[in-house]
Amino acid sequence: MTDLDAAVRALARAPRLLVALDFDGVLAPIVSVPSDARPLPDSAAALEELATLPDTTVALLSGRGRADLAAVSGFGDPIRLIGSHGSEFDDGASLLDDEQRARLEQLTAELRGLVDGEPGVTLERKPAGVAVHVRNAPPDVGTRVLDAVRAGPATWDGVEATPGKAVLDLSVAKMDKGAALDLLRERVAADAVLFAGDDVTDETAFSRLRPDDVGVKVGPGDTAARHRVDAPPDVTTLLRQLVETRRHGREA
Template identity: 75%
Template sequence: MSALDDAVRTVAVVPRLLVALDFDGVLAPIVPVPSDARPLPVSAAAIGSLATLPDTTVALVSGRGLADLAAVSGFGTPIRLIGSHGAEFDDGGAVLDDAQRERLERLGAELRALVDGEPGVTLEEKPAGLAVHVRNAPADVGERVFEAVRTGPASWPGIETTPGKAVLDLAVLQVNKGLALDLLRERIEPDAVLFAGDDVTDETAFARLRPGDVGVKVGPGETAAEHRVPGPAEIGALLQELLAVRASRRG
């Protein structure tokens, strides 16, 4: 049995468990068109069943906007959805004050001007910010746009910037997945957390894990997670194992 198998079996039997998962690159393979992303059937089935078990909370913690996350994942209650790196919880959206709303309007206008006419570059509007996507842009275009964003609006006071894979998120309030995980922990009070993510934005959550928790990095790259798997297919197998052990012990 691998160290990860052992960790999954151990965390599966705690009295109260929180399973928190990134979506893209974890439950769903990365695809050229973000709106085409869908969870692997085996993963969708596993977390759907996990969420019905007693004292078991399943949450998706994504950089996507909340409405977008719901649309591509197909999930809703009892699975919790947290979007925009924690700026949007499914029990209430981001609340901005007048200064933040004004900043958001200025940010949107500046970003639209920067990306206008740039091939393959798209903007994703969120309640507390915007994301600049360059996955489908030529490499030189993506680099040029990101440099313009970093030296422009990303440098403004009151703008929080979160880099990811071919995306740069800008928000008018402080958000990250680590803070979102902390808030989930406060609300749920689990005995242990299993968190899986593939992006640099997930490192803030890995850094918040405590003794007894399980962190799983999906794919390559430096990480604070203790465990690693190659891709979404292995996450599907992990979730099946977690479900089997937890259901048998708590049935």
């Protein structure tokens, strides 16, 4: 039995369990067109089964806007969808005040000017910000655009910049996945948490995990997570193990 196997078996016995996962690169393989991303079918089935178990909360915690996350994941209640790095919870609360809304409009206009005519660069409008995607841009173009964004609107007062894989997220509301995970844990009164992520933006969540929690880094790169798997199909295996162990433990 590996260390991760043992950790999952222990986690499955938690009275109240929170399973929180990033989407891209964790449930869904990374694709060149973000709107084409879909969860691996077996991972989706495992998550849906987990969400039906007693005292078990399942949530996606993504950098995508919540509406986009719902569209690509195909999930809905009882699986919770939290977007924009935690700035967009699924409780309908208003995100922005009047000053932040004005700042967002100014930010959007500035970014449109910076990326206009740059091949392969796209903007993703979110409820609390804008993401600059350069995955499909030539390397020199991506570097030039992101450097300009970092030197310009990313330095504005009231704007928070969050780098990711071939993307820079700019938000007018301060939030990160770690803070969002803490809030979600509190709201569902979870005794233990499984969090899996693949991006640098997930490190804020890994850093908030407690001794009884399980953090799983998907893919390469430095991480604060105690466990690692290679790719989304390994997440499928992990989720299936958690489903079976938690269900059987409750039936015993």
